[in-house]
Amino acid sequence: MTELSRAAVLDRPRGTFAVETFPVPEPGPGGFLLRTELAGTCATDTHIYLGEVPGIPYPVVMGHEFVGTIEALGSGVTHDTEGTPVRAGDRVVPMPATPCGVCYECVVKPGPVVNCDSYDVIGFTDNSVRSLAGGWSEIIDHRNPRTRFFKTALPAAMAVLAEPFSTSVHGVQRVGIKPGDTVLIQGSGTVGLLAIAAAITHGATRVIVIGGPKRRLEVARAFGADVTIDIADERDSDARIKIVKEATVGGRGVDVAIEAAGVPSAVVEGISCLRNGGRYLEVGHFADVGTVPLNPNKHLLANNITLAGSSGYGADHFLQSLRLLERRAFPYELLLTHTLPLARVRDAVLALTPEGGWKIDGEEVGKIAIDPTA
Ligand SMILES: [Zn+2]
Ligand SMILES: [Zn+2]
Structure with a gap:
């Protein structure tokens, strides 16, 4: 029987979130499937919901800050981007954005991924063209063989901060x-x-x-x-x-x-x-x-x-951020305040608006993460 993954799909700006199921494919060559442990929500997601981020396609599965365990590795994948051996079950933090690797910016002036002429981003992708390409999903299909991802021993609640920290x-x-x-x-x-x-x-x-x-x-x-x-x-x-x-x-x-x-x-x-x-x-x-x-x-x-x-970051900033989190020189554990199931992504998105009042269930929020397993 084909395995299925639930994901929270937004149909259009200011539209409806629906938890839908999608078949989980085999991992692509050079790619991997991630079983999401936590996927952060941030003001960018709220702006995507409101239709305020240029270039976002709909329907979309949001979620560009995530950590999880490797569900399955595609052919040829034996190490993370830094060179640490990886296998199924390892906790890794993937970078949501992957540069094309061949444009002028990538080849001549490599910098933040957003400078690339045609980068792709998990969480900003048309779900009708490519499913399981957003963080608010049980499984994230990392099909791009150039995906940057790093193994970590941090708890998921802290590793999920690597993206905003970058x-x-x-x-x-x-x-x-x-x-x-x-x-x-x-x-x-x-x-x-x-x-x-x-x-x-x-x-x-x-x-x-x-x-x-x-x-x-x-x-x-x-x-x-x-x-x-x-x-x-x-x-x-x-x-x-x-x-x-x-x-x-x-x-x-x-x-x-x-x-x-x-x-x-x-x-x-x-x-x-x-x-x-x-x-x-x-x-x-x-x-x-x-x-x-x-x-x-x-x-x-x-x-x-x-x-x-300053927009986004490069793989160097992403790795620096993960390593800084691992040093735990600051009280990072104070940042994540709420964890919600897929069925409540709308509450998470609306919490970061004047209407939501920066509150969930009457409590002031810091970072809210989605736990697709809940
Ligand atoms: Zn963000
Ligand atoms: Zn490029």
Whole structure:
């Protein structure tokens, strides 16, 4: 009898999630089947649900942050991408995005996968063309023989953070955090909180976080934030800029600011918190949620500001993130707060909207993961 896998399918933007079953194929040559243990949900999934991420096909099985055990290896697969031997039953963390390997970007300027002309992504794939290609599924069919995947001994609840952490690690490297830097992080979602760990790991010695709600700011302090500013308490942008500047030496401003909130107006506020010669990183707007007016003289030229954008990551950042998680130098276990079954993916997606109020069953959420076995 053919084995079946359940997966949560979204039919269209703002549509309906249905748990459907699909036949599990044999693993493809050079590929493998993953039995999903946990698959994270993130704001990107909420934006996909709302139809705000350019280029996403529907119907889609979302879920691009996942960890699981190898169900079956395709022909020729004996080691993970780093060279560690693997066999059925091993826990591995695959990178959801796989570059084509042959385009100009891949061959001449290899960098973050999103620079590739035609990369494919588990969790962003047309389910009517290719099924079992999303994380919110019992089995994920990794058919692409170039899939990057790494064996780990971490518990699944921590390994599931490798993907969002990669975004933070790539971001801090992109903006060039140096030892002794004072860093402002705007946003206390998973990428913002993991940016604290990434910034400190890369040398930041003072970290200020603007965000909310309260529990996330407690986690921010547990990760090493020296100053936290709750947007519910400080609603005025100018007041927040003043608090940030006063928290820096001589009131000069921060060396680096990182936008991880995905709120357009945060960009000007963050740039206004920089010292002369400061660097600004945009990592929060994976979705296109609007435009912001910027004064080229006041916000860039006059203060010698450097602007950087960071989308996704490369295999190097992904592996660095997994290894950093394995070191457990930060309280990563505080990030995952809720685990839900496939039947509740809609609750997970809506929790990260004003309508859902960042709550599940009345409780404030951090990272929510889907457990397809539940
Ligand atoms: Zn994500
Ligand atoms: Zn390519």
